[in-house]
Amino acid sequence: MGVRDQLGKDLDTRRAAAGGLQTVSATVFDVTETGTVNLTMDGAEVYGVACTDAYRNRKAGDVVAVRRGSVPVVLWRLGDDPADIEQAAIEETAVQAALDAQVVRAATYGTSTPAGSGWQAASAVYVRKVDGRVEVYFQVGDASDPSPGTPSVPKPKPVKVTATSASSWRGGRPDDYASTPVQGDWTGGGNRRGAWFYGTRIAAACAGKTVAKMTVQFSRKAGAGAKAKRPLHLYLHNYTSPPSGQLEIRSGPEELLSLSAGAKGTATLPKSWASALASGSARGLAIYASGRADYMAVTGGTLTIIFS
Template sequence: MSDAARRLGEAMSAPTPTGAGTVSGEVVDVTDQGVNVLLGGALILDVPCLASYRARARGDWVVVRPGARPVVLGRTAPDPGPIDEDAIRTVATEVALDAQVVRAATWGTAAPAGTGWQTVTALFMRKNSAGKIELYGQVTAETDPSPGAPGTPAPKAVTLTPSVIASYRGGSRDESRTEAYQGDWTGRGNLRGGLFYGMSIAAACAGKTVASMKVSLSRVPGAGVNARRPVQLYLHAYTSPPSGQLGLGDGPEPVLSLSAGASGTATLPASWQVALAAGTARGLAVYADGSTNYMALTGGKLTITFSA
């Protein structure tokens, strides 16, 4: 709990003429501990939330119980039932397809096409490339048309994390920093940070069609101003931290803005996805000039989804 949050909470906890027990505020960012909330013009960091406040997002208007330790009680929103139902059905279908033993059951008068089938009297079976069992029943006459075999599902999403995060200043690595820094707070020179994934991104994409790549980053509290600032993202071509300067590729792309302690996820530009999938780019970097957008970042989880 920040000192600002404590002071504001104490002030707001004083009895009011109306006896109001809650106030409203706007969520500026989501953090690992709760949310950063704008209350009465003041940015309050890491306000804890009740577990019932789910799917937290920037821009939510929330109900806050003031006090020495403010707590977010929840937000006003439409009934989530109809919204959740579609998402639950989608997840349930994916789980069922993953868990089932038999992927497809079809039949016909001719022998099945393809390789790998094993005949048991008039029943054929095989295991496909995804490890799922397929059955084919050969019949003398079709009294009921065979159902079609389900289509091949898209490859599962892949989540990758950086093997190393490092920062550079003055043309060499700053060994004292284990987060990715951008900008300059002390006048000693601009910092640039790198997230290194080896060749794991290209390996994960080999033979597949990328639908999207999203990166999740968290801003470390205590580095720079508390207000939201843009993460200035670049590509780089290194599999591991270089000993000299970290060269920057395409960028900057201000795809994400974070306040102190906040976490966020951004979709990488389409051209970056192509470069990373092909291995011509191999990781991500951050860089800024001066103190305006100075910050430290950690995380770097990269989630890749595929269409085929």
């Protein structure tokens, strides 16, 4: 028997002794707030699976290698080289960093003319602020060394807006038994509705800018309702702070995001909603559902506003 054949036989023997195949592929359907994942493995849904540091940029839809056992662990993602996938994001980050950095190499002064070659005397200096940054223009008598061009004005940076408060309502008044926004009814005590409040922060962040997109991040609490993926029923509301009576909701429902127990996710708001929030004709977001089917407790609510 050859060396290769003997090696194959030895590996088969060890694999059988260990109880069969120990690493299997699985598909992630949600990533949780704590960094674990919910996945489908061997035809079953498994929740809260830990991951090694090698599995980065986790997202729903990833096909991963999982070490089976009493405590399964995700080892790595299967598929394309991450370098190819992440190239565009890396380049965008580098460009933004360059725009944020000071473009003047050195700023010095003195009572005599500067030493070295290439200096030009300026008869006047002009300054202005564009996109929150200072532009400086030097008027010279003879531009013997042509001036570099003025870079185009970059679009404003994305802005994150966090909620000032979040609450739940039941029976027409604030619910003292829910610490986070909740939708639906699990116990028969009445349907809950939850909301996130931002004061006037959203409209203030959008003033004088053109909104290209708004997204919102939510996390579903584990231990509240069924474990399987269920949709959030999203609405708008007009409050800058929690009302003492019933929370009135409008412009919904929109089912923009479904989450399993413990999972986090990001939804893109409809353009009409983004326009309403940017103008101040709407002030915040709410959730509401009827009955047990879509019951869940939700945290998060951080808005990301992207400008054009």
